[in-house]
Amino acid sequence: MAGLDPEDFSSLRALGHLMLDNIFDRAERMGDGPVWRPMPPEERARFRGALPTSGTGAEKLYDLCRQAIVPYHNGNTHPGFMGWVQGAGTPVGILAELLAASLNDNCGGRDHAAIEVERQVIRWAAEIVGLPETSSGVLVTGSSLANFIAVITASRARDPAFRQTGVGGAGLVGYAASTAHGCIPRAFDLAGLGTGALRSVPVDGAYRLRLDVLADQIAADRASGFTPFMVIGTAGSVDCGAVDDLAAIADLCARENLWLHVDGAFGAFGRLSPTHSALFAGMERADSVALDFHKWGQVPYDAGCIVVRDAALHARAFAQSLDYLQREDRGLAGNAPWFCDFGPDLSRGFRALKVWMTLSHYGSARMGAMVEECCAVAGYLAERVRADSRFELLAPVALNIVCFALRGISDALTAELVKDVQESGVAAPSTTRIGGRLAIRAAIVNHRTTRATIDALLAALIEIAARRGGGTDEAVS
């Protein structure tokens, strides 16, 4: 038998039908069972074996998946999942992934339909963030890579010779709020600028970057011989969902001739919500914006995106001319520019199909209503917390993230409570620190989370705290 295909597809086809039925049975009841449960040691042990020499039938492997993988998955498809910032996926996204896998396209470039689909998606992404339709962009794993691409593009926009000489000794410095996501300092690290070249700007009482301090820092850096090159605004901070004053930052960047990048990983989708879009005024003036379709866009993992206003500057940072990647005027090697001209990846999958299918299926109005409803559910949680003297709200709620605590409970006990709630299977919030205090953090990025889920979360917290004997008057440590 040549190759790896079966001689007879009938049993694999039957397995495929069974799998699809099981997948949609589960999708119809995403709220059944616990949000998450720890994987028992005997199931973990199944994944500690040596590389098998001989093969196993697909039916047997699927049985193993049902037993050892599906019940112990991440949990973010369940309505009770509200930890970190994670999207919940959609049924249509599942189908798109299936089709994309069957085509197995390599979307680094060349002349085929997947490239046109990705270009469409990039134009839609530009529309979502308010950049012109002539903007360039590329789908990547997530905003970590999108923000990294922005840092590289902004530094090469300053001087394309950095591609040959490196940035060492150029004294480039950039600025972001102290609450910026950890991938921003990581991007400076990976770009060879060093995390020290990212100046941390303090935030105000609403957790927004302080422009007065930013202006002073830029002046001080210039006076000391540094070369400021970019400011990173945050639209939806990871700790509490704050949105920087992007219009004011854009004014400052225009005055100071600095690249304005906006990290809109989840927040950029807030522009689709009629009641929240005004918060994002100024995003449309950015030079580049990072956003994640896999978070509030509900596209299955992974699907991040970078959009760059000036396509020529974007390509100038990444495009190469290589003999084995020659672009032609026709044939399969045509259709330049290729997506490998806009980022570090050459081989890349057909992420665009699931994004295109999700946005096309729901449309921007329904996606905006979904974002709005997530914020309303977060608002309901904040209201319940404010109205109940056993709880306290630790940060203002600008969008969809609520940071709160049980009053009079130590950080150590708060950490235990969150783990208890996760293990109870009722809900999966996470934690963060707000003003030094450990907060229970509920990020409503999940289109399946409802007010009933919030009620269950609060009831579980109260019940577990009482059971632990923590009461509500334990001294704060």
Ligand SMILES: *Cc1c(COP(=O)(O)O)cnc(C)c1O
């Ligand atoms: C999630 C997040 C990131 C990182 O994005 P990934 O898709 O996880 O790589 C960056 N910034 C913010 C504000 C985020 O919420």
